[in-house]
Amino acid sequence: MLTRTPKQGYLAACGALKRADLRPYAGAIEAPTLCLVGDQDGSTPVALVRQTAGLIKGSRFEIIEGAGHLSNVEKPAAVARLIAEHVTRTAA
Secondary structure, rough: EEEEOOOHHHHHHHHHHHHHOOOOHHOOOOOEEEEEEEEEOOOEEEHHHHHHHHOOOHHHHHEEEEOOOOOOOOOHHHHHHHHHHHHHHHHH
């Protein structure tokens, strides 16, 4: 899918995402929230995700070791384990 995306469209989407700062809205999240980040993520750095998680009351913050921006592809077992734990902990 990525290789079929027109270059200009991809660049425009990246630019829009780079300028989008939704942190002011994070505090309004009331759902149980798991914030995951790869320790090598250059697009959404650990510090940014940690800061965002701190804005969400009761959120859980986890770092995926040895993963970059696509931790679900790079470390699927670790991501699945953390999501399963989160769902188990937060199930009512």
